[in-house]
Amino acid sequence: MTSFFMNINERLNFLQKVSIFQDIDNPQLLYQLAQSLEEREFSNNEVIVAQGTSSNLLYILVEGGVKVHLQDLQLTELEPGSSFGEIGIFDHQPRSASVTSTTKSKCLVLTPTQIEQAIKDNPTIAFNIIKQLTLMVRHLNRLFGTAEDLFYHQLELL
Amino acid sequence: MMLSETNVQIIKSLPIFRDLEPEELLSKIILNIEEVDFGSNHNIFKQGTVGSNLYVITQGKVKVHIGELKLTELTIGSCFGEMSLFDGQPHSADITTIEPVKCIILTKEQIYQAIKEDPAIGINLIRVLGQRIRKLNTHISVWLRGLLTIIWSDGEYSDSEKKVVEGMIQEALGTKAILGDLPTITPSELGQELGSDPSLAENFLRTAVIVALANGTYSNEEHELLTQFCVALNQPIDLLELLSDLLKVESGSKSTFSQPSLPSKDLLQPIRNWLDELNVNTPYMAKFLCKMIPSQCPFERDIVLFGHKIVHIPPLCKINPLYEQLVGLRFRALCYLADECKEDVTPYI
Numbered sequence: 151m152t153s154f155f156m157n158i159n160e161r162l163n164f165l166q167k168v169s170i171f172q173d174i175d176n177p178q179l180l181y182q183l184a185q186s187l188e189e190r191e192f193s194n195n196e197v198i199v200a201q202g203t204s205s206n207l208l209y210i211l212v213e214g215g216v217k218v219h220l221q222d223l224q225l226t227e228l229e230p231g232s233s234f235g236e237i238g239i240f241d242h243q244p245r246s247a248s249v250t251s252t253t254k255s256k257c258l259v260l261t262p263t264q265i266e267q268a269i270k271d272n273p274t275i276a277f278n279i280i281k282q283l284t285l286m287v288r289h290l291n292r293l294f295g296t297a298e299d300l301f302y303h304q305l306e307l308l
Numbered sequence: 309m310m311l312s313e314t315n316v317q318i319i320k321s322l323p324i325f326r327d328l329e330p331e332e333l334l335s336k337i338i339l340n341i342e343e344v345d346f347g348s349n350h351n352i353f354k355q356g357t358v359g360s361n362l363y364v365i366t367q368g369k370v371k372v373h374i375g376e377l378k379l380t381e382l383t384i385g386s387c388f389g390e391m392s393l394f395d396g397q398p399h400s401a402d403i404t405t406i407e408p409v410k411c412i413i414l415t416k417e418q419i420y421q422a423i424k425e426d427p428a429i430g431i432n433l434i435r436v437l438g439q440r441i442r443k444l445n446t447h448i449s450v451w452l453r454g455l456l457t458i459i460w461s462d463g464e465y466s467d468s469e470k471k472v473v474e475g476m477i478q479e480a481l482g483t484k485a486i487l488g489d490l491p492t493i494t495p496s497e498l499g500q501e502l503g504s505d506p507s508l509a510e511n512f513l514r515t516a517v518i519v520a521l522a523n524g525t526y527s528n529e530e531h532e533l534l535t536q537f538c539v540a541l542n543q544p545i546d547l548l549e550l551l552s553d554l555l556k557v558e559s560g561s562k563s564t565f566s567q568p569s570l571p572s573k574d575l576l577q578p579i580r581n582w583l584d585e586l587n588v589n590t591p592y593m594a595k596f597l598c599k600m601i602p603s604q605c606p607f608e609r610d611i612v613l614f615g616h617k618i619v620h621i622p623p624l625c626k627i628n629p630l631y632e633q634l635v636g637l638r639f640r641a642l643c644y645l646a647d648e649c650k651e652d653v654t655p656y657i
Contacts, residue, residue, distance in 0.1 A: 241438050287441060
C-alpha cells in the first residue's frame with residue numbers, strides 16, 4: 151500500500167470544506183470517510199476520466215487542477231475542493247466528458263457503494279449533489295438559449 | 309385531500325418517483341400533496357423570482373414565456389419550477405395559464421422530507437439530472453460540429469467565422485475552446501440529435517445562418533448545406549430561399565453583397581418576421597446580439613456583423629428591408645440586459 155499524502159486529521163479538515171459535504175447531519179461520516187478513502191495522484195496532462203469509457207467513481211480534487219472537456223472543447227476548470235464524476239455514479243453509462251489534469255494533481259476517490267451509504271446516512275449530500283448538477287444544467291442550457299424551466303419537459307421527449 | 313387515481317398515476321410516472329420502493333412511502337408523500345386551481349390567464353410565477361415549488365399539470369395548459377415572447381406550451385403530466393427549487397437561482401421564464409388549469413404542488417420541504425425518509429428519491433433525482441447533462445453534452449458537440457461543417461462548406465475556414473463560434477462558446481461557458489479536432493457532421497446525424505426538439509432546432513438554424521453570414525458572403529455551398537440541415541431538422545426552408553435570393557453571391561467570389569435591386573417588402577416579410585421573432589431570453593443571447601450588431605446608426609453605411617460587412621446600406625437606408633429588424637433586435641437585447649439582468653449596458657452603447 152502506498153503511503154497517504156495526508157494524515158487522518160488533514161483529510162478530515164479537507165473533507166469538511168468540500169462542497170458536497172456541507173451542512174451534513176452526521177459529522178461522524180466524514181471521520182469514517184477520512185479513514186477509508188483511496189488516494190490517487192496524477193501527473194500533469196494525465197487523463198483521469200476518459201469520455202466514452204465506463205467508470206463510476208466520484209473524485210474529489212485535493213490539490214492541483216483539472217479541466218472537464220469534450221474532445222478539444224473545454225467545458226470548465228475545477229479547483230481543489232471540487233468534485234467530479236457525479237453524473238456517472240448511479241447510471242452505469244459511459245462517461246459523458248473527459249477530465250484531464252492541468253497540473254500535477256491529487257484526488258480522493260469514492261466508490262458508488264461509499265457514496266450511496268453516505269447519502270443514506272446523510273440525505274443532505276444528495277441535496278448538495280442535486281444542487282450542483284442543477285447549476286450545471288443551467289450553465290449548459292445557456293449555450294442553446296433554452297429556458298431552464300423546460301428541463302423536465304424536454305426530458306420527457308428523450 | 310384525496311388525489312384521484314389518475315393524479316396518483318401522474319405523480320408515480322414523474323422521473324423523480326419512478327421505480328420507487330417501497331410503494332407505501334410514495335403513498336405517504338401523495339397524502340400530503342395539494343391540488344390547486346388556477347383561472348385562465350393567471351401568472352403562476354415570474355421570471356427572475358426564486359421559487360420553492362414543483363408544479364405538475366393535471367388539467368389544462370400553460371405557456372412558458374418571457375414577457376411577450378412565448379417559448380412553449382406545457383400540458384398534462386409536465387412539471388415546471390423544479391430548477392429554482394433545487395438550486396435556489398431565479399426562474400428563467402414566466403409561466404402563465406392559457407386556460408383553467410389544475411396543478412399538483414410539491415413544496416421544497418415535502419421533497420426534502422421525502423428524500424430524508426427515502427434517500428432513493430435523492431438518488432433518482434441525481435440520475436435524472438445526470439441524464440440531462442449527458443444529453444446536453446451530446447447537444448453541445450453536435451451543435452458545434454454543425455456550425456463547423458457550415459464554416460468549412462465553402463472551403464474557406466475564415467478567422468472571422470471561427471471567432472464567431474469561439475466567441476459564442478466563451479460567452480456561454482466562460483471557457484476557451486480550440487475547435488481544431490471536432491469532426492464535421494452529416495445532416496442526418498444532426499437531425500437525429502437536435503431534430504426532436506423544434507425550439508432547439510430553430511435556435512441552431514438561426515445561429516448557423518449568422519455563422520454562415522459572418523464572413524461577409526452567403527455562398528452556394530453554405531446555402532445548400534443549410535438547406536439540407538433545415539430539411540433534416542424538419543424546419544421550413546422558405547426563409548433560406550429568400551435569404552439566398554437576397555444575399556447569395558457566386559461561389560469563389562470574394563465580393564460582399566452588392567446592394568440588391570430592392571425586393572418588395574412583401575417578399576421579405578418572412579425574413580423580417582424571423583428576425584423579429586428571435587427570442588432574447590438569456591443574458592448570453594443578449595450580449596451576443598449586442599456585440600454582433602454595431603451601435604451606430606447604420607445610415608449610409610455598411611451593416612456589419614462580427615466586424616464583417618454583410619449588407620451595404622444606401623443613403624435611403626430606411627427602405628432597406630432588414631434595417632429596422634437589426635436595429636430593433638439590438639434594442640431588445642439592450643433592454644433585456646438593462647431591465648431583466650440589471651446590467652450596465654454602457655459598454656455596448
